[in-house]
Amino acid sequence: MLNVGDSRGAPAKRAGISVSYRFLLTLAAVLVLDQATKLAVMRFLPWSPESPVYSMSGAVKPIPVIDGLFYIVHITNQGAAWGILPGQTYLLNSIAVVTLAAMWFFRRELGCSHPQMQYAMGIFCGGVLGNLVDRLCYGHVVDFLDVHIPLIGYRWPAFNVADCAIAVGVGLYLVISLVLEHREKREMKSGRLKRDGGMGK
Numbered sequence: 001m002l003n004v005g006d007s008r009g010a011p012a013k014r015a016g017i018s019v020s021y022r023f024l025l026t027l028a029a030v031l032v033l034d035q036a037t038k039l040a041v042m043r044f045l046p047w048s049p050e051s052p053v054y055s056m057s058g059a060v061k062p063i064p065v066i067d068g069l070f071y072i073v074h075i076t077n078q079g080a081a082w083g084i085l086p087g088q089t090y091l092l093n094s095i096a097v098v099t100l101a102a103m104w105f106f107r108r109e110l111g112c113s114h115p116q117m118q119y120a121m122g123i124f125c126g127g128v129l130g131n132l133v134d135r136l137c138y139g140h141v142v143d144f145l146d147v148h149i150p151l152i153g154y155r156w157p158a159f160n161v162a163d164c165a166i167a168v169g170v171g172l173y174l175v176i177s178l179v180l181e182h183r184e185k186r187e188m189k190s191g192r193l194k195r196d197g198g199m200g201k
Contacts, residue, residue, distance in 0.1 A: 022118040023125075030126025034161040035133065038142040045074040045144070062146060069148055075158050076140040089135050096132040100125060116176045124169025130162030 045060060062071035079086035103110065103125065111117045134141040143158035 022115055023112070023122040026119050026122025027126040027129065030123055030161070030165045031130050031133070034126070034130035034165065037161050038134065038144070041072065041074050041142060041144040045072070047074045047076065068150055071146040071148075072144055073146040073158055075143050076138070077143050077158075078140045081157070081159070081163060089139060093132060093135050096128050096135075100128060111177065111180065114176070114180060116180075117173065120169050120172035120176055122169075123165050123172065127162040127165030127167075127169060130160075130165065134162075 045063070062073040064071050078089060080092055103121065107121075110121070112121055131141050141160065141162075143160050143163075145160060145164075146158045147156040148154070149156065
């Protein structure tokens with residue numbers, strides 16, 4: 001058992017605190033950015049069913065960021081990404097809550113002891129929580145990032161900061177998982193080579 005006064009316990013305690021704060025601060029930053037941008041869009045681009053801020057010919061027109069490529073719009077989405085499961089707010093809220101709970105329960109198995117993983121998890125969970133807050137407060141998700149691909153005449157379904165965070169979080173998690181797995185295999189191989197070299201002396 002480790003004594004409270006043992007100096008060896010201090011680094012471990014500090015490490016435990018930093019683990020929590022990496023995840024929580026990243027989650028909070030994503031959530032604040034997501035909600036702040038949505039509030040700004042609702043304030044400066046008011047939406048109504050009769051005049052959605054999505055049509056280029058509407059009463060309130062989208063704001064061009066890069067004309068022909070990228071606009072700020074204001075639409076509501078009662079489904080998931082790409083409008084999947086429209087009107088299934090209760091189901092989508094349940095999925096979000098179960099996902100967050102599962103990630104917390106299986107955090108050790110998901111590799112959350114690694115600092116890099118904590119950032120990826122914080123980004124992902126911040127995105128999930130951002131859209132969950134929308135559904136609980138408004139009954140829909142606020143989308144406002146509108147990307148056009150002129151070469152193929154395609155208009156990407158509008159999305160928001162939370163959607164970006166979910167995609168980035170998943171991508172980072174996969175990349176970090178591969179890097180850590182490769183590093184672990186390399187260290188195991190290096191350890192075997194050292195043991196074999198020592199036995200041969």
